[in-house]
Amino acid sequence: MSVESKIEARIESLREALRHHEYLYYVEDSPEILDAEYDTLMNQLKALEAEHPELITPDSPTQRVGGRPKEGFAKVAHSRPMLSLDNAYNEAELRAWADRVHAALPAGETVEFVCELKLDGLSLALHYGASANGASVLQRGLTRGDGTTGEDVTTNVRTIRSVPLAVSAAKLKKAGMPQQFEVRGEVVMPQAAFQRMNEEAVAAGLPVKANPRNAAAGTIRTLEPNIVAQRRLDFYAYFLLREGETLLPGQQETLDALKTAGFRVNMHGSSAKTIDTVLKFIEKAEAQRDDLGYEIDGVVVKVNSTAQQARLGFTGKAPRWAIAYKFAARAGVTQLKGVGFQVGRTGKLTPVARLTPVFIGGTTVSNATLHNADEIQRLGVRIGDWVQVERGGDVIPKIVKVDESHPRGTEEIEFPTHCPVCDEPVVREEGEVDWRCVNASCPARLREELLHFASRGVMNIEGLGDALVAQLLGQAEMAPAEGEEEAAEPVARKALIHSVADLYTLTMDQLLTLERIGQKSAQTLLDEIERSKKNPLWRVLLGLGIRHVGERTAQLLAEEFASRGQDYEAMQALMDATEEELQRVPEIGPKVAEAIHEFFAGHKNRQLVERLHKLGFSFTAEKRQKTSQLEGMTFVLTGTLPTLKREDAKTMIEAAGGKVSGSVSKKTTYVVAGDEAGSKLDKANELGVKVIDEAALLAMFGQ
Ligand SMILES: NC(=O)c1ccc[n+]([C@@H]2O[C@H](COP(=O)([O-])OP(=O)(O)OC[C@H]3O[C@@H](n4cnc5c(N)ncnc54)[C@H](O)[C@@H]3O)[C@@H](O)[C@H]2O)c1
Ligand SMILES: [Zn+2]
DSSP: OOHHHHHHHHHHHHHHHHHHHHIIIIISSOOSSOHHHHHHHHHHHHHHHHHOGGGOOTTSTTTOOSOOOOTTSOEEEOSSOOOOOOEEOSHHHHHHHHHHHHHHSOTTOOOOEEEEEEESSEEEEEEEEEOGGGOEEEEEEEEOTTSSEEEBOHHHHTTOTTSOSEEOHHHHHHHTOOSSEEEEEEEEOOHHHHHHHHHHHHHTTOOOOSSHHHHHHHHHTOSOHHHHHHHTOEEEEEEEEETTEEOSSBHHHHHHHHHHTTOOOOTTOEEESSHHHHHHHHHHHHHHGGGSSSOEEEEEEEESBHHHHHHHOBOSSSBTTEEEEEOOOSEEEEEEEEEEEEEOTTSBEEEEEEEEEEEETTEEEEEEEOOSHHHHHHHTOOBTOEEEEEOOTTSOOEEEEEOTTSOOOOBOOOOOSBOTTTOOBEEOOTTOOOOEEOOTTOHHHHHHHHHHHHSTTTTOOTTOOHHHHHHHTTOOOOSOOTTOSSOOOOOOOOOSOSSGGGGGGOOHHHHHTSTTOOHHHHHHHHHHHHHGGGOOHHHHHHHHTOTTOOHHHHHHHHHHHHTTSSHHHHHHHHHHOOHHHHHTSTTOOHHHHHHHHHHHHSHHHHHHHHHHHHTTOOOOOOOOOOOSTTTTOEEEEESBOSSOOHHHHHHHHHHTTOEEESSOOTTOOEEEEOBTOOHHHHHHHHHTOEEEOHHHHHHHTTO
């Protein structure tokens, strides 16, 4: 092969690898490699292309942004391309960028920078248009897509509470903004929401998302707006455009105006006159990284002046007037000492890597998840290997890959053929990745079942934690606690309970035989247990721990079957439902339907439910929790509102889950009255229905 064709081949293979990872990242929202690794491949390609510009093709990953828009959403062209940012990884690269900026501008011209946190989410473009009386309303929300064309995700965007659905004339005036404008910013999933989402996924036996960014991307592109509302995304605004042009003379003014208009603006941004000040900002931001509640992966530095930005212009796919300073990845390299296996509630075996403790981004990591047998195979990891461990926000650390620069380990990881706790054979069903202990009375499973059942968000039995459950089961702690090498020595005790239902027959005398429990706490626990019988049907369903049934599915099921009968009758109808019937419940697919059906086909499970009924469970089929701000509320609009057109007010209310009706009745929640409100207002007063004005309505949207 000639030198040229070797280079060409290298370029082509880099492009292919990048396209593969972009697909996984942007379309599937589930990357296989670290961002830093992706960036390395990209930088290699950029360097080769810089040396051989004749080999640059328009479809090279260096020339375009993002991924293909996903099916299922309308595709809409952007007013101006939504670009990526060039990166700097250290001080020298940042200074080199600043030098290029100065060199491109007339000698002696001063440049002011604005530093903002680089939020690790995905960008959105929000289009606002004129409505009555000088106000603006949200008309459209687009993802970045491939940079030129985005996906129309308006319905989902409307559920994000920090996105104003309307901006009043007064606010526009104060912010110096026209009625028609476009805001660009970042949508992120706060760490707490991310954690909750993954906990639910684990409980339901579904795959978890790699990081909040991928979770946010997946959420904003679901076809189910209620899911988006439940997951609590957040939006931070940073650009303000009009017909594709930056509206205000500077970035700092843009941020201020956006804030005045009611957008959430990241308040950690600040102006800097020199790169030294920028570097101080970066240092401070990195130190705060763990305390923000959302993920950031660096700092974006922008040239403040819009006029200077225009003169600097763009390169292939990024502006020259901005740079992303990226923090070092929160990864470390350490040695794999061994692998333990945890048995979960559904019997699932999770391999847990025991590591030589390593300090990563502020904490000591000594355990990391290896997920499942397939993952071990994919990584090709052996005991004794040096491995790269990654940690994001609050997420369980995970092994990303084997570090080949160290001598390789020699001991293969053996996946147990038998449950490490009860010693029954483990099985893997066709098409599943996980091995499970299917012994229904496996102590490990029972322990997890009880912990899940009692946990906050499920049956909510305060005080029934790890230590107590272990005692009730006559076991000692089974898995070593974080940071400990071995589990405590088991102390044999007689088990007081053998199933979830046994909790409800526990007596004071029995509890008093346990360690570390006095009369008072025993009584509190008994009260808690008694009280939990009144939990609504959906919580009981969730508590049963049916595979694939998380909070939302449990709520949907309870709501659906509530119409088939009162309380326990609803539960019975659900237990008797065929797979076809179950699939007719909104959002429930074949896999979930099968799991539910299979669960209740089990004699033991049915018996458990019947016993719970006899023990006095109420199985109340209450309405699902509110997922939208105005769900369950009915509004009647009357008269002329000061800023909103009636049509716009209606759209806003409906988008937030409320209903708008034409006539006032006792069922009306609010009458929104403007000028010259007539008979409807009288009727409201007559029936004692609450009357509010436009300002109060807007206040419900946080405006
Ligand atoms: N792991 C993988 O397989 C894989 C694959 C593809 C891409 N990636 C990662 O995706 C990223 C590349 O994507 P990219 O093009 O979005 O680039 P980028 O994330 O590096 O930077 C551009 C983006 O930063 C965001 N941003 C956050 N805060 C901002 C602020 N205050 N002002 C302006 N913009 C702000 C915007 O969404 C903008 O689009 C890289 O980090 C890359 O590592 C990873
Ligand atoms: Zn077992």
